[in-house]
Amino acid sequence: MAKQKKQPRPKAMTPKGFRDYFGAEVTQRSEMLRAIGAVYHRYGFEALETAGVETVEALGKFLPDVDRPNEGVFAWQEDESDWLALRYDLTAPLARVYAQHRNDLPTPYRRYAMGPVWRNEKPGPGRYRQFYQCDADTVGSASMAADAEICAMLSDTLEAVGIARGDYVVRVNNRKVLNGVMEVAGVLDPSDPEAKAHERGIVLRAIDKLDRLGVAGVRALLGAGRKDESGDFTDGAGLSDEQADIVIGFIEARGDTGAATVARLHELVQGSDIGVQGVNELETIAELLSAGGYGPDRIVIDPSVVRGLGYYTGPVYEAELTFEIFDEKGRKRQFGSVAGGGRYDDLVKRFTGQEVPATGISIGVDRLLAALREKGRIESRDVGPVVVTVMDRDRMADYQAMVAELRNAGIRAEVYLGNPKNFGNQLKYADRRRSPIAIIEGGDEKAAGIVQIKDLILGAQIAENATLEEWKERPSQIEAPRNQLVATVRAMLDRQS
Amino acid sequence: MAKQKKQPRPKAMTPKGFRDYFGAEVTQRSEMLRAIGAVYHRYGFEALETAGVETVEALGKFLPDVDRPNEGVFAWQEDESDWLALRYDLTAPLARVYAQHRNDLPTPYRRYAMGPVWRNEKPGPGRYRQFYQCDADTVGSASMAADAEICAMLSDTLEAVGIARGDYVVRVNNRKVLNGVMEVAGVLDPSDPEAKAHERGIVLRAIDKLDRLGVAGVRALLGAGRKDESGDFTDGAGLSDEQADIVIGFIEARGDTGAATVARLHELVQGSDIGVQGVNELETIAELLSAGGYGPDRIVIDPSVVRGLGYYTGPVYEAELTFEIFDEKGRKRQFGSVAGGGRYDDLVKRFTGQEVPATGISIGVDRLLAALREKGRIESRDVGPVVVTVMDRDRMADYQAMVAELRNAGIRAEVYLGNPKNFGNQLKYADRRRSPIAIIEGGDEKAAGIVQIKDLILGAQIAENATLEEWKERPSQIEAPRNQLVATVRAMLDRQS
Numbered sequence: 004m005a006k007q008k009k010q011p012r013p014k015a016m017t018p019k020g021f022r023d024y025f026g027a028e029v030t031q032r033s034e035m036l037r038a039i040g041a042v043y044h045r046y047g048f049e050a051l052e053t054a055g056v057e058t059v060e061a062l063g064k065f066l067p068d069v070d071r072p073n074e075g076v077f078a079w080q081e082d083e084s085d086w087l088a089l090r091y092d093l094t095a096p097l098a099r100v101y102a103q104h105r106n107d108l109p110t111p112y113r114r115y116a117m118g119p120v121w122r123n124e125k126p127g128p129g130r131y132r133q134f135y136q137c138d139a140d141t142v143g144s145a146s147m148a149a150d151a152e153i154c155a156m157l158s159d160t161l162e163a164v165g166i167a168r169g170d171y172v173v174r175v176n177n178r179k180v181l182n183g184v185m186e187v188a189g190v191l192d193p194s195d196p197e198a199k200a201h202e203r204g205i206v207l208r209a210i211d212k213l214d215r216l217g218v219a220g221v222r223a224l225l226g227a228g229r230k231d232e233s234g235d236f237t238d239g240a241g242l243s244d245e246q247a248d249i250v251i252g253f254i255e256a257r258g259d260t261g262a263a264t265v266a267r268l269h270e271l272v273q274g275s276d277i278g279v280q281g282v283n284e285l286e287t288i289a290e291l292l293s294a295g296g297y298g299p300d301r302i303v304i305d306p307s308v309v310r311g312l313g314y315y316t317g318p319v320y321e322a323e324l325t326f327e328i329f330d331e332k333g334r335k336r337q338f339g340s341v342a343g344g345g346r347y348d349d350l351v352k353r354f355t356g357q358e359v360p361a362t363g364i365s366i367g368v369d370r371l372l373a374a375l376r377e378k379g380r381i382e383s384r385d386v387g388p389v390v391v392t393v394m395d396r397d398r399m400a401d402y403q404a405m406v407a408e409l410r411n412a413g414i415r416a417e418v419y420l421g422n423p424k425n426f427g428n429q430l431k432y433a434d435r436r437r438s439p440i441a442i443i444e445g446g447d448e449k450a451a452g453i454v455q456i457k458d459l460i461l462g463a464q465i466a467e468n469a470t471l472e473e474w475k476e477r478p479s480q481i482e483a484p485r486n487q488l489v490a491t492v493r494a495m496l497d498r499q500s
Numbered sequence: 501m502a503k504q505k506k507q508p509r510p511k512a513m514t515p516k517g518f519r520d521y522f523g524a525e526v527t528q529r530s531e532m533l534r535a536i537g538a539v540y541h542r543y544g545f546e547a548l549e550t551a552g553v554e555t556v557e558a559l560g561k562f563l564p565d566v567d568r569p570n571e572g573v574f575a576w577q578e579d580e581s582d583w584l585a586l587r588y589d590l591t592a593p594l595a596r597v598y599a600q601h602r603n604d605l606p607t608p609y610r611r612y613a614m615g616p617v618w619r620n621e622k623p624g625p626g627r628y629r630q631f632y633q634c635d636a637d638t639v640g641s642a643s644m645a646a647d648a649e650i651c652a653m654l655s656d657t658l659e660a661v662g663i664a665r666g667d668y669v670v671r672v673n674n675r676k677v678l679n680g681v682m683e684v685a686g687v688l689d690p691s692d693p694e695a696k697a698h699e700r701g702i703v704l705r706a707i708d709k710l711d712r713l714g715v716a717g718v719r720a721l722l723g724a725g726r727k728d729e730s731g732d733f734t735d736g737a738g739l740s741d742e743q744a745d746i747v748i749g750f751i752e753a754r755g756d757t758g759a760a761t762v763a764r765l766h767e768l769v770q771g772s773d774i775g776v777q778g779v780n781e782l783e784t785i786a787e788l789l790s791a792g793g794y795g796p797d798r799i800v801i802d803p804s805v806v807r808g809l810g811y812y813t814g815p816v817y818e819a820e821l822t823f824e825i826f827d828e829k830g831r832k833r834q835f836g837s838v839a840g841g842g843r844y845d846d847l848v849k850r851f852t853g854q855e856v857p858a859t860g861i862s863i864g865v866d867r868l869l870a871a872l873r874e875k876g877r878i879e880s881r882d883v884g885p886v887v888v889t890v891m892d893r894d895r896m897a898d899y900q901a902m903v904a905e906l907r908n909a910g911i912r913a914e915v916y917l918g919n920p921k922n923f924g925n926q927l928k929y930a931d932r933r934r935s936p937i938a939i940i941e942g943g944d945e946k947a948a949g950i951v952q953i954k955d956l957i958l959g960a961q962i963a964e965n966a967t968l969e970e971w972k973e974r975p976s977q978i979e980a981p982r983n984q985l986v987a988t989v990r991a992m993l994d995r996q997s
Contacts, residue, residue: 012850012851012852012853013555013557013558013560013850013851014555014557014558014851015558015595015596015597015599015600015848015851015852016555016558016596016600017550017551017554017596017600018551018553018554018555018578018582018584021551021553022551023548023549023550023551023597023600023601024547024548024549024550025546025547025548026546026547026548027547028547028549029547029548029549030537030541030547033534033537033547037530037534040527040530044527044912045907045910045911045912045913046885046907046912046913046914047884047885047912047913047914047933049522049523050521050522050523050524050525050526050527050530051520051521051522051523051526052520052521052525052526053514053520053521054514054515054518054519054520054616054630055552055586055616055618055630056515056518056574056586056618056629056630057514057515058510058511058513058515060510060511061510061511061512061513063510077553077576077584078576079574079575079576081515085515087515087574089552089553098512099512099513099514100512100520102512103512103513103514103520104520109929109932109933110918110929111917111918113914113917119551119552121552121553132551132553133551133552133553141917143918144917144918146896146917148896148899148900148915148917149917151900152900152914152915152917155904159907287896290897291896291897291900293897294897294898294900294901294904295900295901295903295904296901296904296908297904351512353509353510354509354510354511354512355509355512356509387544388543388544399643399645399784399788400787400788400790400791401791402645403645403648403649403788403791403792404791404792404793406792407652407791407792407793407794410542410543410656411793413542414542415541415542415543415544416542416543416544417543417544417610417649418645418649420608420610420638420641420643420645420646420649421607421608421640421641432606432607435606436544436606
């Protein structure tokens with residue numbers, strides 16, 4: 004008889020680009036999503052949760068920056084004809100839902116959605132193939148009031164999760180204004196919109212590099228081109244100085260108030276219908292925000308925002324954290340963008356043939372959590388449970404009674420469930436759990452009707468810093484009558500916090 | 501030139517077996533998960549969130565009741581060698597995580613996890629291919645205290661989400677006791693454990709039908725077999741009357757208290773080592789629960805529980821709701837099981853070769869939500885926002901200011917963002933949104949410094965029931981000074997609730 008072949012053991016590993024989240028990483032994200040959801044709800048938005056799986060047909064063309072279908076998504080064949088795929092964002096499912104249920108949904112439809120999305124991309128440091136998105140969109144309203152509302156809500160949301168006013172700014176720009184500037188500068192002809200697309204691409208990328216290259220660098224890229232420090236040459240858009248002046252004027256148009264910025268933009272887009280329309284839209288948004296009390300300390304009209312300008316059709320918004328952090332190389336830098344969005348007016352057209360206007364934002368929840376941890380606003384680990392140690396294996400029922408009393412009083416607590424033989428292991432366990440308190444009840448204590456209550460946080464502090472005298476003066480372990488267990492633990496927890 | 505082929509429009513449909521969740525369906529589930537998580541946390545359990553995607557290798561053999569690999573899961577090939585799959589439960593990922601991170605995790609490791617799982621099965625009414633699971637497991641403890649704790653936590657959890665004491669019961673049984681009974685009845689030989697597996701299968705299925713067939717029906721299946729009303733004959737296990745008596749004695753062993761049940765079981769398993777061990781385990785659990793204050797009004801030792809007995813290796817638990825509901829055919833029936841679990845002692849063996857004991861439960865969140873809705877404990881839809889109507893399109897900034905005031909006061913509110921031309925459409929919209937209140941400020945009101953505040957809930961009641969006199973006496977629309985907007989709305993909301 005052939006010997007049965009032994010299967011090799013499977014590897015216990017997450018797939019490449021996926022990760023596990025433990026303890027506070029999970030609960031803090033839940034709390035953040037809950038806080039965000041509460042603001043969205045207050046603004047009248049309704050929750051929507053779709054499945055992780057959609058038909059490839061319904062998802063359609065995938066990531067905006069990828070042309071080949073199936074590129075960037077996890078997909079598999081369901082049967083001979085149907086392909087299924089994991090959603091790569093929350094906007095494509097919204098389009099499908101709105102087209103599918105439009106007769107039952109209110110119009111306009113304000114909806115929010117939170118959950119994981121999947122990208123079949125090469126993973127990198129800090130780049131995962133599953134991550135959370137948290138979106139809010141208003142479908143079916145062409146009114147600038149919808150855009151203004153999204154910006155105000157974004158501002159309220161950032162403050163609700165713990166970003167102080169002054170530590171963030173919501174910047175607003177408009178695709179149409181940029182198109183107007185392009186038209187005035189002679190690189191966009193409304194009667195032949197495909198011409199000079201290459202030049203416009205260079206202009207857009209040049210503007211996006213303003214932070215890094217400064218005005219002179221951008222000007223070089225708008226003109227003949229630019230050689231960087233390494234000697235590499237980047238082709239320019241070939242604009243004349245006069246043409247470049249118009250673009251530079253645009254990105255420098257930001258004034259002290261929205262009204263001042265809008266006034267300058269009005270001058271710049273003279274002669275372009277689309278440009279005038281875009282500036283009027285920005286003006287309306289600025290007025291509505293001002294009426295709602297959202298001043299430039301929170302939301303600004305900022306023509307230098309270009310991210311997403313290629314994708315959106317009208318207003319675009321971006322939320323940036325303005326405080327400085329140290330990057331991995333120890334250099335100071337601004338934390339940067341944590342949310343972005345804009346208006347896109349063809350949400351469901353591919354399903355229904357109808358143009359339905361929509362506008363919305365997506366918040367990068369994990370980046371926002373990272374920011375709060377950087378600022379020390381949230382602890383990256385939480386406090387562990389009170390641990391009831393097991394001195395006498397046969398009296399497990401006594402320990403169970405203690406832990407039940409503590410839990411019933413709302414105190415996080417557990418009884419040690421490992422092998423109780425080695426008491427040192429129990430204290431090591433409590434340490435690994437970051438337990439604030441350990442309860443000890445041996446035979447002598449039981450006979451005397453008392454329990455030992457050990458302050459593990461004070462104990463650790465004393466062990467690190469105290470002199471022998473201090474050690475004696477500040478005992479980290481106290482005795483309490485058994486019937487005072489809950490009250491004594493609660494008092495100790497209050498003192499610790 | 502060939503005419504470009506027109507692509508047909510994609511269908512806006514969820515894939516077969518998947519569905520969308522709207523509004524309160526989403527937020528009520530979030531609230532329930534939050535409430536459950538709070539109890540788990542209080543018990544010292546730590547959150548764990550794994551990705552939806554695992555390697556097929558790590559998932560291993562799939563659903564316990566399915567032998568062919570890939571059956572029952574959504575899987576796809578990542579590259580030449582690796583297959584990935586969507587997780588089908590939360591236990592397989594726990595096994596992978598514990599094997600992967602065991603050096604960094606505390607032992608015992610109490611963890612909870614909540615999230616969607618995917619099953620590639622034929623969908624049916626109420627059976628979806630993505631659904632939520634909500635699990636808690638203790639890994640690395642062989643102590644019955646771990647099992648008792650899980651049962652107590654399950655009881656606390658049900659009460660925390662709104663199931664009143666008396667409306668549920670947690671039943672506990674033990675696989676080893678059943679094995680002992682099988683041994684005593686002569687259908688299990690510990691020295692040849694594979695023999696008579698067929699008979700034992702029939703016995704197990706017969707016990708599971710006790711509710712439906714009664715003792716006589718079960719007895720027939722234990723013996724020669726049973727003909728049902730339709731005339732179909734089901735083969736029996738071929739037990740003698742004496743053998744059948746032992747099995748029947750087992751399923752009828754439940755006494756008034758855990759101690760009484762355990763005493764009877766002790767008699768039944770005399771002579772079987774495994775049986776005695778199982779009864780001792782049940783006895784320990786009963787004692788620990790009693791010490792924690794969990795009496796038979798919440799948790800009972802019940803030998804008639806067999807679900808999962810084929811899968812688990814020691815104690816098993818099941819939570820059942822005991823109140824009656826009407827099924828789809830209008831018949832009264834008990835709501836039934838909403839959670840189940842047990843002990844399984846080979847969690848990570850396939851990864852590490854080591855046996856690691858584990859015990860845990862899984863709560864069916866969607867069933868629990870359905871139960872609360874049946875009992876009227878939660879509304880299936882929530883109240884909509886206050887709607888600020890738009891009487892004058894040019895004064896959007898005024899309406900924006902009102903809605904900002906309301907939101908800043910914590911009141912859910914929105915301004916109407918559709919085309920404001922037809923005022924009737926605005927009230928229809930408010931109705932569809934289940935808005936409690938509409939705010940109206942036309943030119944006359946603006947000039948007089950007032951707003952109209954319309955009680956839509958009272959209005960609907962009056963429209964349905966009131967006589968003309970009552971209508972006049974109880975105006976559903978009141979005037980308020982503009983600067984009393986928030987206070988007046990708040991008072992009206994308070995009156996409504």
